Amino acid sequence: MDIAARVRAHKRLARLMQQAYSAEKAAAFAYQGHAASVRKEEEKAAIHRIELDEWEHRREVRVLMDLYGVPVSRYYEVRFHIIGRTISAACHVLGWFMPYYFAGRLESGNVCEYFRMIHYFHELGVTAHDRMLYDMGIREKEHEVYFYERIKNKKALALFERIFNWGASKSFNDVDLEALKPVEESEGYCRTGRG
Ligand SMILES: [Fe+2]
Ligand SMILES: [Fe+2]
Numbered sequence: 001m002d003i004a005a006r007v008r009a010h011k012r013l014a015r016l017m018q019q020a021y022s023a024e025k026a027a028a029f030a031y032q033g034h035a036a037s038v039r040k041e042e043e044k045a046a047i048h049r050i051e052l053d054e055w056e057h058r059r060e061v062r063v064l065m066d067l068y069g070v071p072v073s074r075y076y077e078v079r080f081h082i083i084g085r086t087i088s089a090a091c092h093v094l095g096w097f098m099p100y101y102f103a104g105r106l107e108s109g110n111v112c113e114y115f116r117m118i119h120y121f122h123e124l125g126v127t128a129h130d131r132m133l134y135d136m137g138i139r140e141k142e143h144e145v146y147f148y149e150r151i152k153n154k155k156a157l158a159l160f161e162r163i164f165n166w167g168a169s170k171s172f173n174d175v176d177l178e179a180l181k182p183v184e185e186s187e188g189y190c191r192t193g194r195g
Contacts, residue, residue, distance in 0.1 A: 006124050007068035013120035014070045017061055020113050022076035024058035026084030027051075027106065033088025034099045043150075050143050057136050064129060097156050104147030105166040110140040111173035112190035122187065134183045141175045 001009065008014055031051035035044045065072065091099045114137035118130055151157055152168065161167025175189055 003124065003126065004068045007121075007126075008070055010120055010124060013117065013124075014068075016113060016117055016120065017065050017070055018073040018076050020110075020117075021058055021061040021065060021072060022080035023110075024054045024061065025077070026080035026087070027110075028054040028058070029081070029084030030087040030091070030103070033091040034103060037091040037094075037099065038096065046146065050146065053139055053143070057139070060132060060136065097151060097154055100147050100151045101157070101160050101164075101166075104144050104151065105164060105172075107140050107144035107147060108166050108172040111137050111144065111175055113137075114140065115173075115175075115186060115190040118186060119190070130183055130186065134186050137175065137186075137189070138177075138180070141173065141177055144171070144173075145177060 028051050031047050031054065035047040035051065038044055038047065062072075064070075087102075114133045118133050118137075121127070121129055121133075148167075157167050161170060166172065173190060174192055181188060
């Protein structure tokens with residue numbers, strides 16, 4: 001089997017790429033609504049920059065999918081389109097805190113998607129995408145930290161952390177921007193239960 005066929009046959013990898021591709025669109029839509037719902041210009045600008053990062057991720061995932069002939073999933077495209085538009089609209093009625101909280105929580109989960117892709121590609125002996133996927137994972141971590149920094153002093157955070165399992169002491173990944181592993185060691189990320 002050639003490598004493209006082996007990637008397509010790696011169901012978890014192929015599905016993860018399809019899902020990430022569509023979920024990036026949902027995230028970008030959500031940030032459009034989020035940016036529109038905040039008042040301060042600097043917050044709008046920061047969220048807009050994150051939206052642009054998500055479109056860029058979507059393009060990069062698509063390049064990988066095309067390289068290996070992994071088709072876009074119509075199911076995920078429709079599903080995440082609806083999710084993204086719904087969240088986008090919801091931002092206008094949820095107040096200030098919740099869009100920040102759930103954006104941070106979502107980003108926290110996205111970090112490991114890209115490190116997991118590295119793991120799966122390595123299972124097939126493919127290391128050519130390590131740098132790109134590493135950069136995407138780290139960018140998601142930066143997004144998580146950005147959103148966390150906005151809400152870390154808010155009273156509601158402790159309650160939300162207890163209910164939704166993300167906050168000051170809980171994250172869905174084990175990446176620490178203060179002590180980053182180099183790309184060659186990034187295999188070690190996201191190996192734990194939560195990661
Ligand atoms: Fe992203
Ligand atoms: Fe992100």
